[in-house]
Structure formats: structure tokens, C-alpha cells
Amino acid sequence: MSDAGASRAPEDTHPHRLIAEALAKLVAEDPTIPPHPYLSRHLADHAFRGRVLDDDHVPPALLPWESSRNVRVLLRRARSAGRTQWLRAWARIEPFVGDADPESRLSSLHLAHHAATRRRIPLAAGSPPDPGTAGSRVTPLWSDWAAPDNVLAVTGALVESLAHTTASDGRTLLVGGDGNGTIRVWETHGVPVGPPLHSFGGAVQHLLPLDGDLLLSGGTDGVVRVWHLTRGQLIGEAVHRPRTWVSGLTLFRPADAPPRVLAAHSDGHLTALDTETLRPVDMPLPDLDEAPALVTGVDLPEEDGGGAALVVAQGRLLRLWRPGQDPVVLGEHAGEVRHAVALPGTGRFATCDDAGSLRFWDARTRRETAAATPRPGTAVLSLTAATVDGHRAVVSAGLDHALRVWDADTGRPIGAALEGHTAPAVALTTLPPDGTETYVVSAGGDGTLRRWDLTGHGGRPARPARRPVTAAALPGRAIPAPGLSAPGLPASGLLVAVADETEAALWDVETGRHVPVAAGERPVTAFAWAAVGGETLLLTAHTDAGVQMWSLDGPGGAPPARRGRLLNHSLPVRAMAAFRHGDRALLATGGADGSVRLWDLEHRREAACWDDHGLGVRDLAVLRTRDGTLVVSAGADGTLRLGDPADPADPAAPRPVIHCGQQGVHAVAAVPADENGCGEGAGYDEGGEGAGYGEDGEGAGYGEDGEAPLLASAGEDGTVRLWDPVTRRPAGAALDAGDGPVTVLAAFRTPAGRPCLAAGGPAGTVHLWDVAARTRLLSLVTGSPLTALAVRHPGREPAGRRPDHPGGTPTDPYPVLLAAGRAGICLFGVHLERY
Numbered sequence: 017m018s019d020a021g022a023s024r025a026p027e028d029t030h031p032h033r034l035i036a037e038a039l040a041k042l043v044a045e046d047p048t049i050p051p052h053p054y055l056s057r058h059l060a061d062h063a064f065r066g067r068v069l070d071d072d073h074v075p076p077a078l079l080p081w082e083s084s085r086n087v088r089v090l091l092r093r094a095r096s097a098g099r100t101q102w103l104r105a106w107a108r109i110e111p112f113v114g115d116a117d118p119e120s121r122l123s124s125l126h127l128a129h130h131a132a133t134r135r136r137i138p139l140a141a142g143s144p145p146d147p148g149t150a151g152s153r154v155t156p157l158w159s160d161w162a163a164p165d166n167v168l169a170v171t172g173a174l175v176e177s178l179a180h181t182t183a184s185d186g187r188t189l190l191v192g193g194d195g196n197g198t199i200r201v202w203e204t205h206g207v208p209v210g211p212p213l214h215s216f217g218g219a220v221q222h223l224l225p226l227d228g229d230l231l232l233s234g235g236t237d238g239v240v241r242v243w244h245l246t247r248g249q250l251i252g253e254a255v256h257r258p259r260t261w262v263s264g265l266t267l268f269r270p271a272d273a274p275p276r277v278l279a280a281h282s283d284g285h286l287t288a289l290d291t292e293t294l295r296p297v298d299m300p301l302p303d304l305d306e307a308p309a310l311v312t313g314v315d316l317p318e319e320d321g322g323g324a325a326l327v328v329a330q331g332r333l334l335r336l337w338r339p340g341q342d343p344v345v346l347g348e349h350a351g352e353v354r355h356a357v358a359l360p361g362t363g364r365f366a367t368c369d370d371a372g373s374l375r376f377w378d379a380r381t382r383r384e385t386a387a388a389t390p391r392p393g394t395a396v397l398s399l400t401a402a403t404v405d406g407h408r409a410v411v412s413a414g415l416d417h418a419l420r421v422w423d424a425d426t427g428r429p430i431g432a433a434l435e436g437h438t439a440p441a442v443a444l445t446t447l448p449p450d451g452t453e454t455y456v457v458s459a460g461g462d463g464t465l466r467r468w469d470l471t472g473h474g475g476r477p478a479r480p481a482r483r484p485v486t487a488a489a490l491p492g493r494a495i496p497a498p499g500l501s502a503p504g505l506p507a508s509g510l511l512v513a514v515a516d517e518t519e520a521a522l523w524d525v526e527t528g529r530h531v532p533v534a535a536g537e538r539p540v541t542a543f544a545w546a547a548v549g550g551e552t553l554l555l556t557a558h559t560d561a562g563v564q565m566w567s568l569d570g571p572g573g574a575p576p577a578r579r580g581r582l583l584n585h586s587l588p589v590r591a592m593a594a595f596r597h598g599d600r601a602l603l604a605t606g607g608a609d610g611s612v613r614l615w616d617l618e619h620r621r622e623a624a625c626w627d628d629h630g631l632g633v634r635d636l637a638v639l640r641t642r643d644g645t646l647v648v649s650a651g652a653d654g655t656l657r658l659g660d661p662a663d664p665a666d667p668a669a670p671r672p673v674i675h676c677g678q679q680g681v682h683a684v685a686a687v688p689a690d691e692n693g694c695g696e697g698a699g700y701d702e703g704g705e706g707a708g709y710g711e712d713g714e715g716a717g718y719g720e721d722g723e724a725p726l727l728a729s730a731g732e733d734g735t736v737r738l739w740d741p742v743t744r745r746p747a748g749a750a751l752d753a754g755d756g757p758v759t760v761l762a763a764f765r766t767p768a769g770r771p772c773l774a775a776g777g778p779a780g781t782v783h784l785w786d787v788a789a790r791t792r793l794l795s796l797v798t799g800s801p802l803t804a805l806a807v808r809h810p811g812r813e814p815a816g817r818r819p820d821h822p823g824g825t826p827t828d829p830y831p832v833l834l835a836a837g838r839a840g841i842c843l844f845g846v847h848l849e850r851y
Contacts, residue, residue: 033066036073047077047122048151056083064090070098076129076149079106080121088167089205105129108163111170111464112780112799114755123153124797130156131163131842138528153794157832158512158525159842163800164436168206168457168465173198175459177233178443180204181225183246188448191245192459193220193233201245204447204455206465210248215241222265224277226291232277234262240279240287242294254294257281264311267291270339271323273299280309284330302337305330312356314379316363325379327365329353334367336382344382349373357399359408359424366410366424368396374412376427386427390420400444402454404430404470411456411470413441419458421473431473438462438778438801438838462778462801483516485836487557488804489543490843496552510808512834513554514841515540520556522568522576525843531575534564546594548601548617553579555603557589563605565620580620585609593636597645597661604647604661606633612649614661626659628670635761639686639725639741646741648727650684656729658741674744678731685761687726687738688771690788726787728773730758736775738787749790755779760805763787764831766848767810774833776802782835784846793848800839808832 039059043051050056055078063073069090079087079102088107091100105128113121126149134143139157173194180190189209190202199213199220218236225231231243232254240255240262254277255262264280268288276299277289284304290297310329316322326337331352337343351371358365363380372394376386390396395415401424402409408424419434419441439461447455454470490512510525513533520533520540534540534556542557552568554576562583566576587608594603594617602623603615610632614624631652639646639658647659656674726747727739736751736758751773759777766772771787782796782805810829830845 027065029065029067031066032062032064033068036063036066036068040073040075043075043078045075045077046150047080048119049077050081050118051078053083056081058084060084060087060090064094067095068098069094069103070100071102072098074103076102076125079103079125080118082106082110085110086207088165089207092205101133102129104165105132108132108165109797109799111167112797116781116795116797119151119153120795120797122149122151123794125149126152126154127156127159127796127798127842127844130844131159131161131840134159135162136160136528138524139526140528153847154796155830155845155847157510157843157845158523159840160514160523161798161840161842163798163839164466166436166466166468167799168467169202169208171200171459171463171465174442174461174463175200175465176219176221176442177223178445178457178459178465179223179225179231180445180447180457181229181231181245182448184229185246189245190445190447190457190465191223191225191231192443192465193223193235195219197235197237199223199231199233199243202465204457204467206467210246213243213248213250215239215250217241218261222262224265224267226267226277230294232265232279232294234265234279236261238262238281240265240289252294254289255279255287255296257283257285260285261308263308266311266313266326268313268326269315269324271321273339278311278313278326280304280311280328282308284309286311300339302326302328302335302343304328307331310353310356312358312365314358314363314365315360316380317361320363320380325363327356327358327367327377327379329356329367332369334377336377336379346377346382347375347384349375351395354395354397355399357401357410359401359410362408362424364424366399366401366422368399368412370395372396372414374399374410374422374427376410376424386425388422388427388429390414391416397440397442398444400446400456402446402456402470403449404454404473405475407474409470411444411446411468413444413458415440417441417460419444419456419468421470431475434468436466437464441466483518484838485514485516485803485841487513487515487520487540487542488806488834488836488841489513489545490806490808490832490834491545491552493809495545495547510832510843512841512843513543513545513556514836515543515556522554533566533576534558535575537564538562541588541590542592544592544594544603546601546603546617551579553617555592555594557592557605559588561585561588561607561609563589563592563603563615565617582615582620582622584613584622584625585611587632590632590634591636591649593638593647595638595645602661604636604638604649606636606649608632610651612636612647612657612659614647614659624659624661626657626671628657628673629653629655634681635683635730637684637686637727639727641724641741648684648686648741650681650729652680654678654681656681656684656727656739658744672744674727674729674739676729676731676737676739678729678733678735678737680732681729682732682757682759682777683730683761685728685730685763685773687728687763687773687787688765689725690769690771728761728763728787730761730775730777732757734758734777736761736773736785751775751783751785751790751792753777753779753781753783755781760802762805762807762833764807764809766831767829768849770848772831772848774805774807776805776835776837778802780837782833784848794846796835798835798837798839798842800837802835802837804834804836804841806834808834 063069175192177193197215201209222234238260242251260281288299349369351369421430437460441458443459538558544555565579585607591606610629611627629651635650778801784794
């Protein structure tokens, strides 16, 4: 349905309600049974039209098979009074699921529903039965996850320009131009309209809608193109200046002449176009410097004689020009001006710059009227004018990923910052008012379009948002993990350490209790767990380049006690791995200074230093070989380097190196060999003599037939590559995530002994692969960028109760994964029994 539907006679809801009720009964309770294709495609729409769009009429078991990809759009417009928990959980991940298989969709829905309904609820509280999750390959255990649900569309390429227009049939359409020269059109609820329009030129950085369904676009190839939006046709080129780019497009309405389109280029040249013929016309225009010019037309109020003024920004200088007058310098910004926006009907406008300032001006008096600084030193990239609860306002988007609303009269903030993008929003537009509702749409560097409801913004609390997780870790089974239970209650043994930019805490998943860690210290950048002399330690790396040691052996509920400090890095530590080597407890640290340092934890002193990465160290892994233990570091120089803690040799001597060829390496993991169903003794050696284990507590072991473990590297090119640590050559074909850079890795074995890899990155999907078969097992969609993955390996003791059983042992015998990132953190068991 389109916005034009509002002008038609109201639709009879009763037939659709009856159809939805009848079709819902045809959906099997088992979500692994595919429904009829008609149900997958049309049931949600019938429920919407019948005003019964809820979990009863669109059962959770249908959602993994839903093929209209329109549930989130319908939910925004629905008037159903029924329960919608499962539908809303699906809406959060629907834009990101793509072509994921139904099993992956079901498991992703299970995680999303748990995150939305059981935030920070401990295992001891029990869990009500979840309808429609039979067949899910995950069991959610604990989450602190808060992802916004306002995604209109996933764009893929970076949308650099955004505008809206009213089509000839009355619909309001949203138009975006991207860095690949493509223009896309959506309805305001996010439904695509027609096929993409390809300019086959440079990035489309400016859009100007005109009457008659026409659109002008300006790109980095110096061409102003004319499009017919509803026909999807390129009409022609209005202006072409080779070896320049279009730096501005605006509509200018002088008092004594027809309206003109003004196009500015990077050489400071201005061109006037007739709005009817879209051909260049002669018109007196100001002479500009030979530099890129941003131009914005400002209509002056009729009571002041009407007409228009032209705002021109070149670099930091801001000028104002009116026909028949010389340009007037209004002032100079502290940084390069990034955007200017007119406030309709007022003769006023606002500008923003790279230095983080926002300034308000009056074109009639040529004076500044107000100013604001959203975040000093943080560039403001884009502006749009809006009316918020009757007040003239300006919405800004900055390099800090947030949108902010400002009173255009006073420059004071209205309400809290709008958070949700995981990269800077580079383009904004305000949709025409829909009754009393005001919506702004933003396009972000995270590849999403998001819609923000500003109605009542100044008077409502801020949307709940979890500060991005900077570090998170689980203790391995070899690490004694005391609980945080009250006296007399058993400890669960499943703890999680988690940090954001302001605080760090240790959570007991079973009880829900938590204690602060490293209070008063600088932000945490990495965690590691270790057992030293019978004492359990949590190690924290900080932005001041130091590493702190904390004892967890105090009374239940007490904050960890400081045990020492390790300091020799010159830049922050980004990765740590603790392991036993003979009778020594060692810690490897990798820093942004490019060095890997080895520490003796019992004596709290440096044992070795390798300083052979050309750039910073991003990750570490510990690999157990027949000849001993290796510390493997992944560097920003695109290499893996292997060091032997038993023979650190000359620190200046380069270690054996693997050149990964992945346009940069972000992470490394030690991949165990296939056990082939072998029994005890051929797998992980959990803390025995000579055993190697990383911060998760286990190392990579040999298979029953002597098959050696491998190394895995995660690349900027979106691949995970496998390497033989002896020959340092590729071990088979690369694994392709297919959704952008891979930045986090974790390796584990299934209960049957099959080696698996978990990988993720900015796309927010956890990909699970069977390493031996080189097949993808599962794709878990979160919809939010991931910055950490960790695993707690399955136990060797007899299987206990499943983790979804209240009070049961939560990790037996399944691997437990930790996924953390921009939206928070979640823990879940992974059930890959058939693998």
C-alpha cells in the first residue's frame, strides 16, 4: 500500500481479518515445516489489512519463512491491539537477514526475541516456554542488548545524498544517491519503488527534486543529470564541466525573475538553469573563488519584499549574495563548512562545520542569531530543518554517529541525542508532516536508512541505548570461576567480563549479580582470564597502555582486588591471551605500538618482547603443536607472526611470518583438528602439563589420526583464510563471509569433535562454519556491528540438562558463544548435534 491510499475510500477490514484467521490455522506449530508459499508471502498483509497484525495471526513459526520482507513496514502502520513481541523481534532483524536459510532465520529470531524481552534476566529466574522455537540451533542464556528498530532500508553502498519529493500521484517518495553513482527510490515506510537508476558516473552527492516528477543529480564526475523519477528514465545532462565535481545544487527564487536552479562546481563556477527547460540561461551571478562552493537558496518572507538570498560557503568562509548587490562576508567558521540549510518562510538558515560548530543566521539582517556546539571537535556533517512540536528546529548529524535536535531560535538542544547508527550519518531529510507527526530520515555510513519520530521529542525520555561494548570475555573451563552469589547459594561458574567506554563489570549469568571491575581506571580495551598459584585472576588492559591484575577469590559479591600492574607498552594493548607453559602461567599482550610482550604472571615481570609487526597488533591466539606452544599475533600490516615462548631468542630477530594477502588482518584463531568422534584424551588438554590455552581456557589440539591444527585469519576483504602453521602456506580454500570485513573470530569443536569457526564483523552476522568440510552451518543475524566473539568450549563430563532448563548446568555439553558489539552483549548455547 502507498501513501496515496489515504485518499481512497476506507478498506473493509472484515474479509481480511477472516482470511488471516483462517490462514493462521494452516501454519504448523513446528517452525521447521515450511508453510504454503501463499502464507509466507501474504499472511502478514492480510493481517495488517484486517487490523489483526499480531503474534496470534502471524505465528512465530511462520516468520523464518516470511518472504514479503515487509513486516517491519506493516508494523509501523498497524492498528492491532494484540501481542506483537515476536513480530517486533523479527522486524529488528528483517532488514539484515537477506538470503539466510530458514534455520538461520529461526535461530536469529530466537536470539532477537530473547534480547528484546529478557534483558539482564538471570538463568535462575527461569524462562517461559518459547512457542515456535523448536528446531532453533541456539539457546539464549543472557543478554544486555538494546538495538534500535527504526531501520527503513539496508542500502549496501554508502548513501551520500538524500531528498524527498511528492510524486504526481500524491505519494511522498524518498530518494537517495550513493557512492557508486546509483539513485534509489523508496516509499516513506521503506518499500523500494522501481529499479535503481544508474548514472555510470561518480558518486551522487547532491539531489534536487523538481515539479513534474523530475530530479536533478550532481556527482563527482562534474555532471548535473536530469531524471524522470516515476518513469525511471535518464532524460539528459544539463551541465557537464570536465575535471570538476558538482559541489552544490539549489533552487533560487529571485523577486523579479523566474525561479532558477543554481549548480556550483569544484572550480567555483556557478551555472543557472531554467526550471522548465533545464538548460543554462544567462543570469547575473556572483564571482566566486576558484574553490568548491556549497550553495543554498534562502527564500525571504513576503512581508520583507520576498525574493531570495544565496548562501555561499567556500572552505571556512561564509558569504551572502542578493541579486543586484555585491556578496557580503557573514563570517568565518572554525572549520570547513560542511552543510547549510534554509529555515522555510523565515529568511533564516543554519550552517555547520568540521570543527563541530552549528551556527544560525538571519539573511535579512546578515547577522548570526544563535550558535551551538554539539560535541567540540567532532565534525557536524549534515543538517535538515524541521518543526518539532510547533517549534522551528534544525536536526544535525555528526561524526559521533548521533543525531541532535536544536531550537532554531535559541540554539539550545531539544531532547536527547538520537542514537542508533553505527557509523556517521552523512545525509538527512525531513518528510512532509503526517498529521501531527514529524519524521526525519537519515542515511548512515553503516549502510542503513533510519526513520526518526520527532513528535514529542523534547518531552520524552531518551530511547534506551546500550553503550558500545569495547571488550568482553568468558573464562575457559580450565579457569576456576567463583560465582557472585549471595552466601549459601551455589556459584554458576559462568561469568562474563564486559566493558564499554565508561565502565567495566563482571556478571554472573546464573544469578544476575554483578560487580564493578577496575573502577576509577581508564577505559578497558581487552580482558584475559588466568589461574596463578590457585588464584583466579582477571586481567584488564586499558587505554593508558597498562595491564591490571585483579583477584576474583574474595567473598561472593565483593569487587575484585588489585594484585598488580604490568606496564611496558607505549600504546594501548588491544589483545591478550593467557596460557600455561610448563609450570609457568604466561600472558601475551599485543599493542597498538606493534609489539607482542610475554609476561610471567607469577613474578609479574616481562619475559620476552617481539617487536616485528610494522603496525599495531590487533589479535592474539595460542596454538599447541607437537613441538610446544606458539603465540600467534595478527597485525595491521597484514601478517601473522609466530613466536615460541620457550625460545624468545633475539627480540630484534623477525619471527616466522605468514603474509595473508587479505587487505589487512583483523583477527586470528587457533583451529583444532577434527577428532573424528574420538574420546577423551585427543581433544583439549585443559590445564595439564604443556597444555596451551588462550583466554577462553583451551587450545587447539591434534586429531585422533594425527591431523594437525590450523590457523585462521580474518581479513578486511571479507574472507577467513586457513593456514598450515608448519609450512605457513594456505590450507584449502578460503571461507567467504559475503557481507564485508571479518573482524572477530572464535574456534571450537562440536560435541562430535568437528572443528568449527565463528566469525563476524561490522555487518552484524555471526557465521558458523564446519572447517573440515568448508561448509557454512549457520548465520546468526543480529543487525548490529560486532566487535568481540568468545567461546566457552563444551565440557567433557557427562551431559547435564539442556541450558534452557531452569537451574540446569548451562554449558553442558554445548559450546557457549559470546557476541558483543555496538548494541551490547549476548550469550547463547550453540547446538550442532547433527554435525
